[in-house]
Amino acid sequence: MQYLKELSHGSICFPKGFLAAGMNCGIKMSKKDLALIFSEVPARVTGTFTTNSFAAAPVRWCREIVKKGMARAIIVNSGNANACTGEGGFRDTRKMAKTVAQALNLHQEEVLVSSTGVIGKRLPMETIEMGIQKISKLLSKKGEMDASAAILTTDTFGKTAAVEFSIGKKRVRMGVVAKGAGMIEPHMATLLCYITTDAAIELSALKHALKETVDRSFNCLTVDGDMSTNDSVILMANGMAGNKEILLGSEGYEIFLEALSFVTLKLAKMIAWDGEGATKLVQVRVTGAHTDEEAKKGALAIANSNLFKVSLYSQDPNWGRLMAALGSAKISGIVSEKISVKFNGRFFVKKGKSSGIKLGEARKVMRAKQLDIHVDLGLEKGHAVVWTCDLTHKYVDINM
Amino acid sequence: MQYLKELSHGSICFPKGFLAAGMNCGIKMSKKDLALIFSEVPARVTGTFTTNSFAAAPVRWCREIVKKGMARAIIVNSGNANACTGEGGFRDTRKMAKTVAQALNLHQEEVLVSSTGVIGKRLPMETIEMGIQKISKLLSKKGEMDASAAILTTDTFGKTAAVEFSIGKKRVRMGVVAKGAGMIEPHMATLLCYITTDAAIELSALKHALKETVDRSFNCLTVDGDMSTNDSVILMANGMAGNKEILLGSEGYEIFLEALSFVTLKLAKMIAWDGEGATKLVQVRVTGAHTDEEAKKGALAIANSNLFKVSLYSQDPNWGRLMAALGSAKISGIVSEKISVKFNGRFFVKKGKSSGIKLGEARKVMRAKQLDIHVDLGLEKGHAVVWTCDLTHKYVDINM
Numbered sequence: 039m040q041y042l043k044e045l046s047h048g049s050i051c052f053p054k055g056f057l058a059a060g061m062n063c064g065i066k067m068s069k070k071d072l073a074l075i076f077s078e079v080p081a082r083v084t085g086t087f088t089t090n091s092f093a094a095a096p097v098r099w100c101r102e103i104v105k106k107g108m109a110r111a112i113i114v115n116s117g118n119a120n121a122c123t124g125e126g127g128f129r130d131t132r133k134m135a136k137t138v139a140q141a142l143n144l145h146q147e148e149v150l151v152s153s154t155g156v157i158g159k160r161l162p163m164e165t166i167e168m169g170i171q172k173i174s175k176l177l178s179k180k181g182e183m184d185a186s187a188a189i190l191t192t193d194t195f196g197k198t199a200a201v202e203f204s205i206g207k208k209r210v211r212m213g214v215v216a217k218g219a220g221m222i223e224p225h226m227a228t229l230l231c232y233i234t235t236d237a238a239i240e241l242s243a244l245k246h247a248l249k250e251t252v253d254r255s256f257n258c259l260t261v262d263g264d265m266s267t268n269d270s271v272i273l274m275a276n277g278m279a280g281n282k283e284i285l286l287g288s289e290g291y292e293i294f295l296e297a298l299s300f301v302t303l304k305l306a307k308m309i310a311w312d313g314e315g316a317t318k319l320v321q322v323r324v325t326g327a328h329t330d331e332e333a334k335k336g337a338l339a340i341a342n343s344n345l346f347k348v349s350l351y352s353q354d355p356n357w358g359r360l361m362a363a364l365g366s367a368k369i370s371g372i373v374s375e376k377i378s379v380k381f382n383g384r385f386f387v388k389k390g391k392s393s394g395i396k397l398g399e400a401r402k403v404m405r406a407k408q409l410d411i412h413v414d415l416g417l418e419k420g421h422a423v424v425w426t427c428d429l430t431h432k433y434v435d436i437n438m
Numbered sequence: 439m440q441y442l443k444e445l446s447h448g449s450i451c452f453p454k455g456f457l458a459a460g461m462n463c464g465i466k467m468s469k470k471d472l473a474l475i476f477s478e479v480p481a482r483v484t485g486t487f488t489t490n491s492f493a494a495a496p497v498r499w500c501r502e503i504v505k506k507g508m509a510r511a512i513i514v515n516s517g518n519a520n521a522c523t524g525e526g527g528f529r530d531t532r533k534m535a536k537t538v539a540q541a542l543n544l545h546q547e548e549v550l551v552s553s554t555g556v557i558g559k560r561l562p563m564e565t566i567e568m569g570i571q572k573i574s575k576l577l578s579k580k581g582e583m584d585a586s587a588a589i590l591t592t593d594t595f596g597k598t599a600a601v602e603f604s605i606g607k608k609r610v611r612m613g614v615v616a617k618g619a620g621m622i623e624p625h626m627a628t629l630l631c632y633i634t635t636d637a638a639i640e641l642s643a644l645k646h647a648l649k650e651t652v653d654r655s656f657n658c659l660t661v662d663g664d665m666s667t668n669d670s671v672i673l674m675a676n677g678m679a680g681n682k683e684i685l686l687g688s689e690g691y692e693i694f695l696e697a698l699s700f701v702t703l704k705l706a707k708m709i710a711w712d713g714e715g716a717t718k719l720v721q722v723r724v725t726g727a728h729t730d731e732e733a734k735k736g737a738l739a740i741a742n743s744n745l746f747k748v749s750l751y752s753q754d755p756n757w758g759r760l761m762a763a764l765g766s767a768k769i770s771g772i773v774s775e776k777i778s779v780k781f782n783g784r785f786f787v788k789k790g791k792s793s794g795i796k797l798g799e800a801r802k803v804m805r806a807k808q809l810d811i812h813v814d815l816g817l818e819k820g821h822a823v824v825w826t827c828d829l830t831h832k833y834v835d836i837n838m
Contacts (some may be wrong), residue, residue, distance in 0.1 A: 092774045092790075094767035121763050122774055124791050157758020158792050267762050344744065344829075345837055352838035358557020361522050362667050365492035374492045374522055390492075391524050392558050429744075431834050437745055438752035 041203040042291050042300060049198035053211040053236035054278035055079055059176035060184030063169025065117035065155075065162060066123075070188035072169045073114040075232055076142065076177050081276035083109040083150070084245045086252050088269040094121035095131040096151040097268060097298035103150055107241045109274060112232055113138045113170065114189050116217075120161050123269040130161045137167050141174035152215065152230050154191055154268050174282040186215040189230055193217050197308040199227040199301045205290045208281035214301045218269075219308040229256060229309055231271040233301065237294060238277035239284040246286055247295050248273045255302035258334075258424045259310055306415035310425040315432030318350055320425065323412045325375075327420030329360040332369050336413065339342045339367035350409065355400035357386045364413065376416030382406055441603040441693050444702060453611040453636035454678035455479055459576035460584030461744040463518035463569025465555075465562060465765045470588035472569045473514040475632055476542065476577050481676035483509040483550070484645045486652050488669040494521035495531040496551040497668060503550050504672075507641045508693035508727075510548040510634055512672060513538045513570065514589050520553040520561050521667035537567050541574035553628050554591055554617065555669050586615040589630055593617050599701045599706040605690045608639045608681035614701045619711045628657060629709055631671040633701065637694060639676035639684040646686055647695050648673045655702035658734075658824045659710055673698075690727075712827040715832030718750055720825065723812045726776075727820035732769050734822035736813065739767035747829035750809065755800035757786045764813065775818030782806055 051058050055078040065071040085104045087097045103109055114136055120127045135149040153161070176184075186196035198214040218229025239247075252271055277283075284290040311319040322341045327333035340346060345361035349356040357379055365372070375391035381403050385393035455478040464470040485504045487497045503509055513534055520527050523769050535549040555563070576584075586596040599615040618629025639647075652671055677683075684690040712717040722741045727733035740746060743763035749756040757779055765772070774790035781803050785793035 089768075090762060090765040091767075091769065091772045092761050119758070120792055122758060122787075124775065124789075156756075157761060158787075267758075267765060275512050316559050344833075348834050348837040351834065354838070356556075358519070358522060358667075359490050361557060362490060365490040365667060367491075368489075369491065372491045375524065387522075387558075389524075390522055429834065433744075434748050434751065434829065434834065438747040438754070 042125040042297055043202045045200040045202065047212060049182045049186060049215050050075055050213040050232060050234045051179045052200040052213040053234045055236060055276050056234045057177040057179060058181035058185040059173045059178065059184065060181060060188030061169065061173050061176060061385045063172070064165040069123055070184060071115055071117045072166070073185040073188035074138070074173045074177060075112040075185060075234065077110050077276045079278060080108050081274040082107055082109055082239065082241050082244050083272065084241070084248050084273045085270060085272040086248060088267060090267045092267050093120060094119050094153060094268045095123060095127040096120055096153045097270060098128060099131045099135065100150050100270060100272065103147060106147065108148065109150050110144050112137055112144060112150040112152065112272060114152040114230065115161070115166060116158055116189055116191055117141050117155040118153060118161050118267050119155045119157045123158065123160050126160060130163055133163060134166060134170065137170045141171060146149070150272055152268065154189065154230055157267060182215065189215065189217045191217065192314055193312055194438065195312060197305050197312070199304050201297050201301055203293055203297045205237065205281035205284060205293060205336060208279050209240065210279040210281055211235065214296050214305055216305045216309065221428055229269055231256065231305060233273040235275045236277065236279040237275050237284060237344050238279065238281050239275045239294060240286065243284050243286040243291050244273060244275055247291070248297050250295065251298045251302045255306040259306045303365065307425055310427050315384055315425030315430040315435065316427030317430060318407055318409055318410065318428045320350060320409045320427055322426065323345035323410065323421070323423045323424060324415065325412070325421040326415040326417050328370055328418050328419040330422055333420040334424065336364050336367045336369050336415070337422045337424040339363045340411070340413070340423045341426035342431055347426070350428035351430045353401060353404040355386060355404050369415070371417050372415055378416065380412040382410055442697055443602045445602065448600035448613060449586060449597055449615050450475055450583045450613040450632060450634040451579045451612040452600040453634045455636060455676050456634045457577040457579060458581035458585040459573050459578065460581060460586065460588030461569065461573050461576060463572070470584060471515055471517045472566070472573055472590035473585040474538070474573045474577060475512040475585060475634065477510050477674060477676045479676050479678060480508050480510055481508055481674040482641050482644050482646050483672065483674050484641070485670060485672040486648060488667060490667045492667050493521060493524055494519050494553060494668045495527040497670060498522055498528060499531045499535065500670060500672065503547060506547065508548065509550050509674060510544050510828055511538055511542060512550040512552065514552040514630065515561070515566060516591055517555040518553060518559055518561050519555045519668050520559045522560065523556045523560050530563055533563060534566060534570065535623055537570045538574065541571060541831045550672055552627065552668065552670050554589065554630055556790060557667060575750040582613070582615065589615065589617045591617065593712055595712060597705055597712070599704050601697050601701055603693055603697050605637065605681035605684060605693060606685040608679050610679040610681055611635065612697050612701060614705055616705045629669055631656065631705060633673040635675045635679065636679040637675050637684060638679065638681050639675045639694060640686065643684050643686040643691050644673060644675055644823045647691070647698050650695065651698045653701045654699065655706040695717065695795040710827050712730050713827030714837065715835065716827030717759065717830055718807055718809055718828045720750060720809045720811065720827055721823060722826065723823045724815065725812070725821040725823070726815040726817050728818050729772055729820040730822055731820070733820040734824065736764050736767045736769050736815070737822045737824040739763045740811070740813070740823045741826035744829055747826070750828035751830045753801060753804040755786060755797070755804050759825045769815070771797055771817055772815055778816065780812040782810050
């Protein structure tokens with residue numbers, strides 16, 4: 039962390055050579071619904087995308103672009119996911135890329151596309167094409183807040199971060215915007231997230247770094263167990279910091295990885311915090327499993343239990359629901375007699391039985407807005423962390 | 439079905455030789471919380487139980503009894519699950535069996551025990567022992583309604599059924615009581631369910647019949663994706679109908695199986711209908727998968743999607759959420775272009791795209807209290823059915 043400085047504000051336009059814009063083009067009634075991110079020079083690009091079998095048209099488009107490893111721009115609309123729209127929907131995505139390319143004098147293969155919103159409806163293409171004409175003229179260093187706002191759906195706040203670090207003697211910058219509040223489950227991706235950096239970095243190093251950090255951040259996030267058709271995390275690196283190119287396995291790579299870990303983890307927690315209807319940010323740590331994988335299975339079983347998540351909402355220290363969820367995860371060798379559970383450092387369960395904590399005390403612990411739930415299985419060294427939130431009346435309201 | 443007659447009322451005391459009772463013994467404030475089922479002669483017994491790693495003490499006890507294949511009585515308490523209570527909890531279960539045995543002049547190994555309610559608290563054994571003394575004197579042919587009421591927790595109504603059928607020239611009877619409304623997920627069992635019959639049936643036939651019917655009924659049921667530590671389905675057959683003993687593979691076996699299928703399926707639907715906070719009974723059928731197993735994976739992914747279940751509650755014909763849930767199930771060979779979706783016989787999706795049904799019409803379809811959702815994957819012959827309900831404000835209320 040000695041190299042890393044976090045900014046109190048700023049995001050995707052903080053790195054050199056990146057511009058952005060956000061506006062309402064008419065997909066939504068009045069809220070912003072169109073965002074554009076642009077690099078002044080060609081940027082290396084990588085991405086990770088939903089594993090849903092019905093990946094939306096823009097996801098299929100982006101997968102192809104990312105294979106080539108180079109891009110200049112990302113166009114994002116909210117309000118319509120362009121998913122389950124058949125080949126017509128794919129043509130719409132390509133048309134979006136082409137329209138951006140014409141407006142900015144690029145090739146269409148340099149333009150990534152994202153969509154988020156309702157599934158199964160064709161995009162209002164005239165509206166969007168006119169919007170693209172306008173937004174191309176709005177690109178600026180100051181456009182990042184508008185872009186951040188334009189990608190949101192049921193989110194209650196924009197999610198951004200920016201950091202600075204040194205590679206050799208060069209100052210390197212990284213910025214990020216994301217959205218995501220419901221339909222969030224690991225594998226993949228949980229959300230829309232765009233990361234920009236002016237680092238010069240070899241493509242394979244860029245790919246490795248994104249995969250590694252997404253596995254430890256967004257893929258450890260669950261709001262409601264649902265997985266979207268559109269989730270995308272895209273990372274663009276335009277090299278304008280002028281650092282010596284970062285190679286896989288180098289010291290510079292470790293620094294870059296640390297920065298990327300920092301921003302992805304921060305954003306993942308912000309998303310859990312803004313989970314639809316959430317009143318609590320909940321970290322579930324499982325330790326003492328035979329393997330990390332088994333620990334994650336247990337942590338996700340707890341984090342996805344509706345019954346348990348309602349008890350977090352009502353601040354009821356009902357650890358029985360946690361145990362029932364954990365017991366359903368089919369973790370090898372698990373025995374209740376070896377299990378300890380702590381909520382914010384206080385034992386609720388010791389060796390599978392109530393720790394004897396007084397109800398009043400336990401209730402007080404449950405009132406915290408942030409809960410760290412630590413479950414030790416007492417077997418071996420496997421461990422995992424996932425983030426989630428509680429399940430509330432408002433979750434139902436929002437999704438009605 | 440020609441052999442099968444369903445009664446408009448009655449349950450576990452309908453078969454010859456079974457008595458029951460239900461009462462408040464003081465675990466709960468005033469609602470009934472203790473049930474006893476008794477066979478006047480030794481009965482063959484089988485059962486299927488939760489696969490949760492933290493199976494409660496009474497489940498561990500019953501597994502042992504069922505291995506021996508013979509029992510006389512079942513004692514059930516609600517209000518406390520006796521789960522995650524360690525060896526002390528197991529001793530409590532054995533004490534319950536022993537107390538019943540002493541009161542009714544049986545061996546303790548002839549007494550099955552169930553508990554349902556809060557996890558992690560020791561049973562109030564003095565209260566229960568006194569209750570057992572009393573309830574043993576209340577056994578009667580008329581006790582089945584009280585027994586049915588005493589096993590309930592958050593259920594809003596008792597779940598019972600009774601049927602009559604012929605094996606050779608003998609009239610055979612079967613009755614059932616069940617409870618279950620939340621914490622319901624396949625494998626296993628979802629609930630407490632006690633089935634009595636006066637059929638004479640070989641033990642291996644009894645075991646096969648229960649396994650087969652539970653797989654097609656209770657194991658196809660999901661309310662909230664949570665799996666209890668206590669779920670048990672127990673089947674007792676006391677032979678008092680005097681029929682020729684039913685052997686596996688015989689004609690009589692097929693008739694018995696049909697009766698058992700009928701009552702378990704009926705109860706499974708009643709439980710989905712009474713899902714915590716439910717306003718709709720929802721049947722999700724998936725056809726056209728490569729295998730039945732893959733079809734079930736798809737059906738469960740849909741039936742467990744919080745997002746989709748909230749849209750059922752709000753009667754929003756948002757099939758995009760269904761597609762997103764289905765797409766997350768990792769079904770081999772699945773492509774959106776081959777998928778059709780019908781709600782109560784009306785096409786919402788054809789070949790992966792909106793069928794063009796008008797919004798007004800679709801909304802009208804969604805208003806039905808019972809929904810049959812039929813998803814055809816368009817691949818091969820694999821199919822499955824699961825039952826569930828919608829996710830509502832009241833689910834959150836009930837579990838707060």
